[in-house]
Amino acid sequence: MTLFRAEWSRMGTYALLLALAHLGGLIFLSRMVDLGQQNLAVHWSFGATYALVGGLLGFAQFATYARPNPWLSLIHRPRSELAIAMALLGAGWLVLVLIVPxxxxxxxxWQETLTARVVDTRHWLLALAAWQIAACAYCCGVFAALAPRRFAAIGIVLLFWLINARATGGSMLVVQCLVLTWSAWMVAALFKANRERPRKLAVVAIAMPLAMATYFAALVAFAAVELIWIAWGTHPNNGGPPPGGHNEVEKATSQDRMLAALASSEHPDAPLLAEQVKLSAPVSIGSSLSRLPQWFELANVSPMEFDDERSGVRYVFSHDDGRLHGYRIRDGAAVGTVPHQFQHPPLPFGRLPGMRDGDAALVARGRVYHFESESGQVSLRVDLGDEALVSMAPVGEAYVALSDRALYVFDARPFIATLDVVAPRARLPLPGKYGDLSNLDLIELVDGHLLVATFGRLAHDALGAPPYQTAQVLRSDGTVDDIHRRAMSYDFGWLYRYQAVWLSPGLYTLRERAKYLFAGPSLESTAPAPVPHAVWALAMVLGLLAVLLTLWRLHANNGLRRWPWIVASGLFGLPMLIALWLIELDSETRP
Amino acid sequence: MSEVVIETRHLSKRFGSKFALDQLSLAIAPGRIHALVGANGAGKSTLFRILLGFLSPTAGSARVLGRDCSALTPQDRALVGYVNEEHTLPEWMRVSELKAMRQHEYPSWNSRAFDEVIGHYQVLPGQRVRELSRGERAGFNLALALAQSPQLLILDEPTLGLDVVAKRAFLESLMYSNATERCTVIYCSHQMEEIERIADDLIVLERGRLMSHSSPDDFCARVSHWICDIPFMGPEPATIPGFLMRQKLDGLHHYFVLDQGPAFAEFLRANGARNANCMPVSLDRAVNAFLAKNHATPTQSR
Incomplete structure (x- = not known):
């Protein structure tokens, strides 16, 4: 406790100044915008700033102790090393409480009590999330100060985990808590009198991120090689891509993509359809959503608010009661709540046919709502069940909606005539996973639509499906004619596509699992092709090599020390071997 | 207290291809002030770091107060005081705060010992550590270390960078403190006049090896200083028994030799000396000559 107080007295004044600066910044920004309704990019900017502050604080605080004499003075006292660590880390974390949350x-x-802005539980939890981010980075900064330079920066791997994690809301808080625990464990592994080698059991805390950092470094090196390849001029993405491949199709115009899908078809209607494509102006349906909004998510995919320009009112969605709350844009005075309670968080979503000034369309997962400015009421207009609607666009006389599982065609007239739910005229199930869909092009026919779907978004990667195109006609009566399915060739060999796999299947799996840990439904799911046998064979050879080199490296050690490393090298391959090398490379073995 | 406070057996520590400690076997008895001397790089600081558990040995073993150095407990650490040459203390803290913190941490805190030492300095309780002069900081650090009531106190070049007055104050506060009498002091320094003044026991390290372990007087008695008048060149160093160092000053040859009795005069006369006189050697010159023997020279390094 005395050490904690001593450390607090060291940093307290600076913490107070930083806290005041932070508060001033937030007050200034809150005068300009509603901070609770900013999008993910803004939240990331704030998160990055808090991480920077935390990381610098941890590094600066412990860099003063890292030299041999101060370290000796700190540790050589009648307190256990972990008690000393907790006192110092506790003081740092408390400083961060003052500065960040x-x-x-x-x-x-202030926003809750003195303004009409929506402040939900999730906004209060943002304070906790911000502290956890700063505290994780703080631990990584501490580790960077204390660890040998050869692996001091591995905390970045944990921060990357935070950036890449797909969990939201409370689940994300749990992920942050895990990362915080791990980063604190990393510090504890080295927080001992002799820092040359980590504590025996806690070596896992350093070995895993170090192996992952090595793995990422190798992938970055591969990317660097690819840059050289591009500069050399023979890369498939240079100039004209190889014919028949997915790059060629993705770079083509909508019309050329559709013609390419029909070119090799033996269907009797294919030549006629190709002629119609040449005479038409195809429409490309893109996704307007990258992620689905989730209940109680801490950050918004995009701001959950829209302006009713007719009445000068801004409506903001509240996660706490599932309703829209309005306040006057002019003076910020509250104007009440829209009675409708949403089943899923809605987002503003362009306009529907028949909408008047001030009206707004809102999409909440598979449902589209019409907000009527005059009545202040919300009407359900489209209901796609549990599918997630990602795009809606007019095509000729019709309205086309794309969900994560199907394409729907609606007549535009019922939208104008009534405020009832409009049933789709036709449904075409997507002939693949939405995550693989790179383009969806269509033209209007006399009795329906011709649709060409191109699946190859991740064909350059292990996650993607084998690239292919489908051409289908969706008739007005809802029937579907399959015209053609064309397999496209890969533009990259398996060695390139599966570099993340063969390098270390164990770390690849771990990376993907960590990314989606506690995550909700995602638009990113794909139908990956089976991993080729050659990839497994190469991975096994590299794994075996790692095991043999580990055996050689540790031949002088006893079994208890050797076997965990051998097993880890077998599971995680060469990156784990390099981690072993870096951890074991102490002052005695260094040349 | 065990029979020895510090015991090392065949202790070696290698950094890359260089040995900082080489098969060092050392036993230090409790009580008294033991001086540890050696040239830079002799392995003194490495030895302290191993003894306190901050480095692991490459080979051999080391024990402090009967405990293996790699397994020191917080209770063991309470019994070992350590003062380094930088006098590393939390700069932002006030003297009173730091004293209160240490008092809280150490169960056998001896306020009288603290007051006894700090009385030699003009240190005010409200002063911050960063506001203290180097000498005051050294005295404050010593006061803190002695007030812990250590059984073993390690002082690693504590007077480095201190002026004459501060140095004297430091040594007096160490020598005349009652707390010093109750513990074993390991005093590492390059200042031989300090060693001469305070040490009861002298340990000489060279290139990580134990070269001598005796009282300072015994050590001085082993080294003799011969002055002789030899026309032309004197004998080749390789042929001189117990040769440590030679100098030629004002046409006279000065030889420092180890473990040579009066018979050495005969050796000098046999090599052309017209007269040969043996002079008393100060500890400073004795250690200097002793350490100069194997000092690397450009010729040797080639």
């Missing part, structure tokens, strides 16, 4: 909570309190 306290100003956020004070700002939220």
């Amino acid at each position: 306290l100003p956020i909570a004070l700002t939220a309190l």
Whole structure:
């Protein structure tokens, strides 16, 4: 406790100044915009700033202790090493409480009590999330100060985990808590008198991120080689891509893509359809959503608000009660709540046919709502069940909606005539996973639509399906004619596509699992092709090589010390071997 | 207290291809002030780091107060005081705060010992550590270390960079403190006049090896300083028994030799000396000559 107080007295004044600066910044920004309704990019910017502050604080605080004499003075006292670590880390974490979440909570309190802006539980939890991010980075900064330079920077791997994690809301808080625990464990592994080698059991805390960092470094090196390949001029993405491959199709115009899908078809209607494509102006349906909004998510995919320009009111969705809350744009005065309670968080979504000034369309997963400015009421207009609607666009006389599982065609007239739910005229199930869909092009026919779907978004990667195109006609009566399915060739060999796999199947699996840990439904799911046998064979050879080199490296050690490393090298391959080398490379073995 | 406070057996520590400690076997008895001397790179600081558990040995073993150095407990650490040459203390803290913190941490805190030492300095309780002069900081650090009531106190070049007055104050506060009498002090320094003044026991390290372990007087008695008048060149160093160092000053040859009795005069006369006189040797010159024997020279390094 005395050490904790001593450390606190060292940093308290600076912490107070930083906290005031942070509070001032938040107050200024809150005067300009509603901070609770910013999109993911803004939240990331804030998160990155908090991580930077945390990381610098941890590094600066412990860099003063890292030299041999100060380290000796710190540790050589009648306290256990972990008690000393907890006192110092505790003081640092408390400083971060003052700097990061306290100003956020004070700002939220101000917004909640003195303004009509929506402040949900999730906004209060943002303070906790911000602290956890800063605390994770703080631990990584501490580790960077204490660890040998050869692996001091591995904390970045844990911060990358935070950036890449797909969990939201409370689940993301749990992920952050895991990362925080791991980063604290990393510090504990080295927080001992002799820092040359980590504590025996806690070596896992360093070995895993170090192996992952090595793995990422290798992938970055591969990317560097690819840049050289591009500069050399023979890369498939240079100039004209190889004929018949997915790159060629993705770079083509909508019309050329559709013609390419029909070119090799033996269907009797294919030549006629190709002629119609040449005479038409195809429409390309793109996705307007990258991620689905989730209940109680801490950050918004995009701002959950829209302006009713007719009445000068801004409506903001509240996760706490599932309703829209309005306030006047002019003076910020509250104007009440829209009674409709949404089943899923809605997002503003362009316009529907028949909408008047001030009206707005909102999409909430598979449902599209019409907000009527005059009545202040919300009407359900489209219901696709549990599918997730990602795009809606007019095509000729019709309206086409794309969900994560199917394409729907609607007549435009019922949208104008009534405020009832409009049933789709026709449904075409997507002939593949939405995550693989790179393009969806269509033209209007006399009695329906011709649709060409191109699946090859991740064909350059292990996650993607084998690239292919489908051409289908969706008749007005809802029937579907399959015209053609064309397999496209890969533009990259398996060695390139599966580099993340053969390098270390174990770390690849771990990376993907960590990314989607506690995550909700995603638009990113794909139908990956089976991993080729050659990839497994190469991975096994590299794994065996790693095991043999580990055996050679540790031939002088006893079994208890050797076997965990051998098993780890077998599971995670060469990156784990390099991790072993770097950890074991102490002052005695260094040349 | 065990029979020896520090015991190393065949202790070696290698950094890359260089041995900082080489098969060092050392036993230090409790009580008294033991001086540890050696040239830079002799392995003194490495030895301290191993003894306190901050480095692991390449080979051999090391024990402090009967405990293996790699397994020191917080209770063991309470019994070992350590003062380094930088006098590393939390700069932002006030003297009173730091004293209170240490008092809280160490169960056998001896306020009288603290007051006894700090009385030699003009240190005010409200001063921050960063506001203290180097000498005051050294004294404050020593006061903190002695007040811990250590059984073993390691002082690693504590007077480095201190002026004459501060140095004297430091040594007096160490020598005349009652707390010093109750513990074993390991005093590492390059200042031979300090060693001469305070040490009861002298340990000489060279290139990680134990070269001598005796009282300072015994050590001085082993080294003799001969002055002789030899026309032309004197004998080749390789042929001189116990040769440590030679100098030629004002036409006279000065030879420092180890473990040579009066018979050495005969050796000098046999090599052309017209007269040969043996002079008393100060500890400073004795250690200097002793360490100069194997000092690397450009010729040797080639």
